[in-house]
Amino acid sequence: MAHHNKEVIYGLYDDETDLLKAVKEAKDLHLDIMDVYSPFPVHGLDPILGLAESRLHIAGFVYGSLGTLTAFLGMTWVFTKDWPVIFGGKPYWSVPAFIPITFELTVLFACVGMVITFYIVCGLGPGVTNVYLDDRITDDKFCIAFDTATVDGAAAKSFLTKTGAEVNHKVI
Amino acid sequence: MNQYTFSGTAKTVTIGAMIVGVVSMLLTWFVGADDLQSRFWSNFLHNGTFFLGISMMAFFFIAVCVTAYAGWASVFKRVWEAMSAYMLFGFIFMIIIALATYFHWNHLYHWADAAAVAEDPILNGKKSFLNPNWYLFGTLIIVGTWVAFGRKMRSLSLAEDNDQGVDFAKHRSMRKWSAAFLPIMGFSSAAMIWQWLMSVDAHWYSTLYAWHAAVSWFVSMICLTILLLIYLKSKGLYKQVTTEHMHDLGKFLFAFSIFWTYMWFSQFMLIWYANIGEETGYFLHRREEYPVLFYANIAVNFLIPFFVLMRNDTKRKLGSLAFVSIIVFVGHWIDFFLMIKPGVKITRDGHGHGDAAAHGADAAHGAHEAVGHGAHEVAASTFEIGYTIPGLLELGTMIGFLGLFIFVTLTALSKAPLIAKNDPYLDESLHHHT
Numbered sequence: 001m002a003h004h005n006k007e008v009i010y011g012l013y014d015d016e017t018d019l020l021k022a023v024k025e026a027k028d029l030h031l032d033i034m035d036v037y038s039p040f041p042v043h044g045l046d047p048i049l050g051l052a053e054s055r056l057h058i059a060g061f062v063y064g065s066l067g068t069l070t071a072f073l074g075m076t077w078v079f080t081k082d083w084p085v086i087f088g089g090k091p092y093w094s095v096p097a098f099i100p101i102t103f104e105l106t107v108l109f110a111c112v113g114m115v116i117t118f119y120i121v122c123g124l125g126p127g128v129t130n131v132y133l134d135d136r137i138t139d140d141k142f143c144i145a146f147d148t149a150t151v152d153g154a155a156a157k158s159f160l161t162k163t164g165a166e167v168n169h170k171v172i
Numbered sequence: 173m174n175q176y177t178f179s180g181t182a183k184t185v186t187i188g189a190m191i192v193g194v195v196s197m198l199l200t201w202f203v204g205a206d207d208l209q210s211r212f213w214s215n216f217l218h219n220g221t222f223f224l225g226i227s228m229m230a231f232f233f234i235a236v237c238v239t240a241y242a243g244w245a246s247v248f249k250r251v252w253e254a255m256s257a258y259m260l261f262g263f264i265f266m267i268i269i270a271l272a273t274y275f276h277w278n279h280l281y282h283w284a285d286a287a288a289v290a291e292d293p294i295l296n297g298k299k300s301f302l303n304p305n306w307y308l309f310g311t312l313i314i315v316g317t318w319v320a321f322g323r324k325m326r327s328l329s330l331a332e333d334n335d336q337g338v339d340f341a342k343h344r345s346m347r348k349w350s351a352a353f354l355p356i357m358g359f360s361s362a363a364m365i366w367q368w369l370m371s372v373d374a375h376w377y378s379t380l381y382a383w384h385a386a387v388s389w390f391v392s393m394i395c396l397t398i399l400l401l402i403y404l405k406s407k408g409l410y411k412q413v414t415t416e417h418m419h420d421l422g423k424f425l426f427a428f429s430i431f432w433t434y435m436w437f438s439q440f441m442l443i444w445y446a447n448i449g450e451e452t453g454y455f456l457h458r459r460e461e462y463p464v465l466f467y468a469n470i471a472v473n474f475l476i477p478f479f480v481l482m483r484n485d486t487k488r489k490l491g492s493l494a495f496v497s498i499i500v501f502v503g504h505w506i507d508f509f510l511m512i513k514p515g516v517k518i519t520r521d522g523h524g525h526g527d528a529a530a531h532g533a534d535a536a537h538g539a540h541e542a543v544g545h546g547a548h549e550v551a552a553s554t555f556e557i558g559y560t561i562p563g564l565l566e567l568g569t570m571i572g573f574l575g576l577f578i579f580v581t582l583t584a585l586s587k588a589p590l591i592a593k594n595d596p597y598l599d600e601s602l603h604h605h606t
Contacts, residue, residue, distance in 0.1 A: 088447065090445075100441075
């Protein structure tokens with residue numbers, strides 16, 4: 001994440017139900033939320049924030065299909081063209097024997113591919129320094145952050161106080 | 173609306189289906205008959221075990237949810253309770269088959285022939301399990317136990333409705349009964365599947381067979397649950413059953429279809445790989461003589477639920493759920509067909525008591541019925557309607573059993589409020605989100 005010298009006003013809530021309530025209220029007041037942080041996925045948050053459905057699973061399907069093809073065609077090539085070996089009197093092209101490996105490679109490709117895609121999309125990974133607002137959002141606090149460039153600072157502060165958050169601000 | 177009344181079209185249709193079933197079974201007995209009545213008895217066994225298993229699995233799933241503290245399904249658990257009411261009828265049907273086996277009215281099982289067992293070392297070795305006495309008394313004891321557990325749980329659930337305070341004593345009692353039922357069901361269902369279904373091929377055995385058949389039951393049960401809920405919702409009932417509940421049922425349908433494939437393939441691949449004659453015969457025979465059903469079984473029961481239900485939104489839409497449920501339900505019925513019929517046919521032909529004239533008459537019947545499919549097929553191969561593929565009489569019998577199943581289910585459903593209002597997990601279920 002690049003540095004923009006943003007001044008961020010954020011509130012820390014003790015409970016995810018408080019967070020959900022506050023996000024709903026902020027939406028009703030048309031306060032533009034910069035982002036919401038929580039130590040774990042909060043159920044029902046995505047639709048309230050109006051986030052689009054993740055397309056990660058489509059990528060997963062593509063990677064999985066790639067794994068299926070790699071395994072199946074790879075084994076087909078190896079056992080019929082490159083180095084045909086007779087195993088237990090079975091034909092070279094023994095489809096049932098290929099299925100378990102095809103399955104494993106499908107799962108492997110889908111998982112590893114999705115993890116890598118997720119890291120790239122989220123800007124995570126080794127060597128990347130991410131700025132985060134507060135240590136406690138990785139522990140037990142739930143956070144709503146406002147960017148003062150888009151939201152009036154005073155309004156954000158009064159909103160956070162009113163909904164029971166511990167208000168802080170930080171320049172990132 | 174917390175009360176279902178079973179009347180009107182639903183009653184007419186289910187009774188009509190039962191009449192179709194009775195007529196089909198009578199026709200099978202009198203018209204499509206061979207001298208051993210194997211077609212009639214194998215249809216009876218096929219549908220008797222299939223629907224008994226479905227209702228047992230409905231009860232099993234209640235027991236699983238109670239034991240696992242799973243509350244999501246509490247809102248519609250009455251549907252499963254109602255489905256498990258059919259266990260009593262399935263019990264009666266299996267007793268009829270067991271009596272018929274005991275008194276040699278049928279010849280479904282090679283091992284029931286004492287003379288054949290005496291000169292066959294393999295059947296002789298299995299005699300302690302595969303004999304008419306145990307078949308009858310095992311069915312009586314084990315299915316009787318299932319029925320007793322089912323009725324006990326149902327009565328506890330109904331009694332819970334009348335509770336005034338919140339002491340959850342009934343639920344605690346249910347928890348004990350459920351926990352006791354799970355291991356009993358685990359072992360006894362396997363024993364029943366071995367003796368009812370696997371012993372049709374008396375020489376052959378497979379350790380995975382029982383799981384494969386039990387998962388078939390389970391998937392079919394989920395299909396019927398989805399279809400029944402969609403029907404009840406279309407009547408304006410069960411408004412509390414939301415997309416979230418249907419989504420979870422869809423996940424079960426998806427996951428257990430894959431699990432079924434896993435079972436089917438594991439069984440197939442180990443036997444294919446080891447290639448031991450007495451094991452391979454089972455699959456070789458099915459692949460050579462029943463190629464369409466053999467491959468369709470996998471395609472229908474794996475590929476369709478896998479690709480259709482893979483996406484999130486197809487599991488949440490009633491249309492796609494109903495589509496997959498109907499296809500997979502028929503698919504698993506065909507899976508049972510393929511488990512039973514080939515073995516029955518071999519037993520019938522290998523040990524026919526009838527003379528050549530009787531068999532000649534059979535062939536004429538077969539040819540007559542198969543006219544629509546082209547007589548040359550009948551002449552060229554061992555094609556026989558009712559064995560090689562399900563004929564109209566098989567479909568009619570299935571419709572009859574299905575009609576009875578739905579009739580019993582809806583009758584039981586109409587006898588109690590649709591929502592068990594004192595279930596401790598009801599609130600959780602009403603607010604279920606996936």
